[in-house]
Amino acid sequence: MNKKIRVRFPPSPTGNLHIGNARTALFNYLFCRHHEGTFVFRIEDTDFARSTEAFMQNEIDAMNWLQIHWDEGIQRGGEYAPYKQSERLPIYRQYIDQLLKEGKAYRCFCSSEQIEQDRNETVEGAMVGKYSGRCRHLSRQETESNLERQVPFVIRYQLPENTQDIVIQDLIRGKMVFTSSNLDDFILVRSDGIPTYNFAVTIDDATMNITHVIRGEDHLFGNTPRQILLYRDLGFEIPAFAHLPMILGSDKTKLSKRHGAFAVTDYKEMGFLPDAIVNYMALLGWSPKSNEEVFSMEEMIERFDLSHVNVSPAVFDFEKLKWFNQQHMKRKSTAYLIELEAPFMKDRANVKKWAEEHQDSIEGVFESLRKHLVTLQDFPEYIEQFHQYEHLGFKEHREEIMDSLPLLEAFLAGLDTVPNWNTEEISHYIQSTGQELQIKGKNLYHPLRIAITNEEQGPDLPVIIVVMGKQAVKNRLHRWCEIIRSTKYPAEGEKDGN
């Protein structure tokens, strides 16, 4: 048996956890759990200017919400702690010293102006912005004197003299060959003494014994070859790599803030279930062997296999996400969903009020409404909408109910006999009123619906009646009856003309 699999997810806290990164985390997680490995959650906060505590917290919260659990890492600790790069500076120093000593890295005292100038002189065809290597062979004295004069410097990797092929056996794409001549002496340590991403991530992955690096394709060309060089020169074992296809927005460019909802927490706030997000993200690039699509996390873990991950980029389709959410909503119990609804009910004053006053009927209402719900947000929206019916005008649809006075009167008159104000009994009451008047089906429901909601369509009438409340329903029916009476049977003197 091979050694135990160790994967990692290392976001940088320079923004909220977004869909693209979350998908990378998910694939790592599915792969890891499928093979019973260890999942490491690390934080890459060497960009001090942009990293914040709040973003880090957002990433942690989003991971928890998505149910992507880590075995080791931030807030949990573990054998390889610390898991924040800002706390690992001494470790990096140790390896940079090694590289410096072995002549595989060197100090570069070039000013940014100089480098800028070199760049402008770059000949066509060469890598734009490739470092000239000016400081590569500074004499010991030159270096000493620069150091003494406190000339700022960075530490660069010294590319091997002879160009060589860098071969990657990508678990998704197969064999991939790059050449070192496309690279330059990239920076390992910045002038402020903080290591750059490529250096820090390599040290972290190596020292944490990461066996599989699963990340986005955007790392494939530039970063992975550089890191492999570092692994080699430092004498580390090279992990397996798998580069995931990108997720694109509807305009087919890399998914970003421009595409609207971007952060995982945005979707949480829109009322999506983590189950749906995770299910949809997995299917963006991966496909199970069967035609099934709706899966729980456990089912995906069981089926997951990197060899079934696609190589081509995928467009994020909000409509399909909504469908997945609907599917997962269907699979949850009413009690569970009502619990999740709580934060969504809070924001709207009259919805909140209604929920507090109708603790006992809320479950029934939800039950009859749930087939209409795409997101958790939809429930309070319906409740709110039902309240608003009360305030809608009376002018529309008049003709359609002009002949329904007897029905409306009868319905109104018996309303007080309904023993309990819930959907079942109101449904019965509608039926029995219809029976009395020998009206049924469309002729029964439609006039009532219009009179009560002013709309021709909407969810089941009994639900609406329950939520609107008895008094509001009575008020509306009253007004309608009066309008119809005065229009059809106007009192003497009110008649127009003759």
Next chain:
RNA sequence: GGCGCCAUAGAACAGUGGUUAGUUCGGGGGGCUCUCAAUCCCCAGACAGGGGUUCAAUUCCCCUUGGCGCUACCA
């Protein structure tokens, strides 16, 4: 510009050297229903183009085109 990755319907995925090229979302139509939704049924819609290899290419190879990505003292 350089380099890399990618290419099956509007979107996401299957699939095969010989198939009526399959599934899901979305679109269109119909049944059910007071209506909407849900659900059920039906329909339209794809192998980017050009060269090879081959008896045969959507499938294998090359080129073109197109898309995306990388090209920082960001990660």
